[in-house]
Amino acid sequence: MLFLHDVHAVIGEREFDFEDAVRDEYGPAVAEDGARLLWYLHATHGAGEAYKIITVTAVPDGAAWERLVHRLRRGDLADWSARVDAMRYGSTSSLLVQTDWSPLGAIDLDEVPGAAGPEREVVVLREDTVRGVDLLESPVPAHAGDTGGDDVLSCVAAFTPALGADGSLRVLYRVAPREQWTAAFGADHGWGDWSGSVTPALPEGACLTSRMLRTTSWSPLA
Secondary structure, three states, X not given: OEEEEEEEEEOHHHHHHHHHHHHHHHHXXXXXXXXXXXXXXXXXXXOOOOOEEEEEEEEXXXXXXXXXXXXXXXXXXXXXXXXXXXXXXXXXXXXXXXXXXXXXXXXXHHHOOOOOOOOXXXXXXXXXXXXXXXXXXXXXXXXXXXXOOOXXXXXXXXXXXXXXOOOEEEEEEEEOOHHHHHHHHOOOOOOOOOOOOOHHHOOOOOEEEEEEEEEOOOOOOO
């Protein structure tokens, strides 16, 4: 399975138009060909990046990805793509696959709603981009996917580029509710990061950047 990770720099006054276009048109349209929009995430205001939207779309295989690209460029989604281009300053796309230890694991895309699902509580996520990692030699983090205990972070998914090995890793965490922070920060575990992160398992020389995100109430996955 492949994952299309898009970062959209949205024009502030078009933020809600862009969200409507993704929720009401893009999500249902890609579902017609077996793909699914998994996450629609806002960069949290005050955390460094205003009006950045991250979308993650799962596609079953390379052929499905190629069809989606064709639809967006020259097919039935070309007009939609042109309209949303006018709502943003630009976008960047990455084609990813999961790491072997990613907690997300196998997904039955038929069980992911193709249209906006029922509203749910908004949650905060952290996305780390790590560079300088040799994935073949790095140890599997023992706590990856462990949602128990008092950890501030629980790993949701981990990805690496589908094309080429550039030594990068993208990790998505769910941030624990605020009432859990006090107990976690009060414990001295000698962290190099918030508890639950993969940071202590990274090799020397790796560099990491983070962005704080929040889900929408309709995002298919939280």
